[in-house]
Amino acid sequence: MLRYTLRLIGAGLSSRWRPRIGALEANRTAHRAWLADCDPNFHMTEGGYLVVAGLARLSLWWRMGVFDGWLAHRIRPAAVSTAVTFFREIRPYRRFDIVSRLITWDDRYTFFEHRFERDGRDAARVVVRNVFRDRTGVVRPAALLARLGHAGAAPEMPAELTHWAAMREAARAPDPVRPG
Secondary structure, three states: OHHHHHHHHHHHHHHHOOOOOOOOOOEEEEEEOOHHHEOOOOOEOHHHHHHHHHHHHHHHHHHHOOOOOHHHHOOEEEEEEEEEEEOOOOOOOOEEEEEEEEEEEOOOOEEEEEEEEEOOEEEEEEEEEEEEEEOOEEEOHHHHHHHOOOOOOOOOOOHHHHHHHHHHHHHHOOOOOOOO
């Protein structure tokens, strides 16, 4: 818990002094795999990738300006689903970068990508479907982005994301085989 809290403070402080970025710009953050992030095989655990991706997403949001006035509007972000693909391992004490970006959005969800890069090559990719809520319910991504100064339309959703989002929605439907 303390390690995560320190990382959270570090992500917040480092992001506050970096220049603001546009909604569709990428944010690069530097990280290190600590021994506590690794499993007995001495590579970063699956959960470790999600924790660090979450911190990178917070950094992206700070730089985009999502948190400017978020207390006044009581906006609460929530990751709804994630997909992780591993390409190369990240061993203990190795440095790596995460390049985070907003891929696109629809009427309800925003889709973020986090590419883990080590030695100039992709090590993993985390895709997150995210929702923002306030006191009245779901904040429409276009409305949130308009508050940030982005008036453009959503980029076309890649076929991969369209398929993945459809699978996630199907998973929410009641299972006709399982009782109750």
